[in-house]
Amino acid sequence: MIGLFKVKEKQKEEAKNNNGRGASAKKQSAGELRLHKDITELNMPKSCSISFPNGKNDLMNFEVTIKPDDGYYLGGKFVFTFQVSPVYPHEAPKVKCKTKVYHPNIDLEGNVCLNILREDWKPVLNINTVIYGLFHLFTEPNHEDPLNHDAAAVLRDNPKQFEANVKRAMYGGFVGQTSFPRCI
Template identity: 40%
Template structure:
């Protein structure tokens, strides 16, 4: 974890690199913005790259259940990082933020993996240019 904005001590950047799943071996960068009343309220998390993912919209918004449904002051940074790694390893299309990605993943899993491979290489899909993801 590294400071995200030197002027904002509540903002930090993290990188996760899944070992399994469609994003395996790729570095995915996130910004965590902690609220002043943390840990009583969870941080806002944004993906810093445009990726094709059921739980992450192309604007970087992240749908992570621990933040939306289950936040508690007992949750730690480790819980957040494990949650991010989990959705990168096993996307959860049943509760999507990117409905298009979720629908494709549910209806045609092979096609979903093809699109992920295209987009992590910096390709374009459905009129959206995606960020090439570095290998770890």
């Protein structure tokens, strides 16, 4: 569980610093409050981490790093950006992969094909669920619902070649005409 900070204490501190002149603290949206709860209750796999590149005052934009400990992508490091809407959890977070990766469910622009980020999103889901879903994409890539159709076809038809392509890409090589940066 990650304990980042306490909203009430921060608001009290800001009010105290204002010498009782009224709270100039920005009122948090319901989405921010829910996201704060989700983040403080995170229980991610040990190979995942979260960071806030804009500082902890910007909860709505953060990054999650996944380092798969099993499967084709073992040893790689993949960074995802999360943009969360103020109407969260009624709308799924927008997630993109910053790391260029050879993967059937992640295209070369970083778009992610994960059903809970699209049609299967429900407000009862949370950030922890999304992180586990992303983690699962690296342990069990799915050739049946691809964004990268070429990678999906290779995974389906020739898993050994798929494994070789993943390794080549992760070590900073070419797969076909596409160059990949080293992520291992």
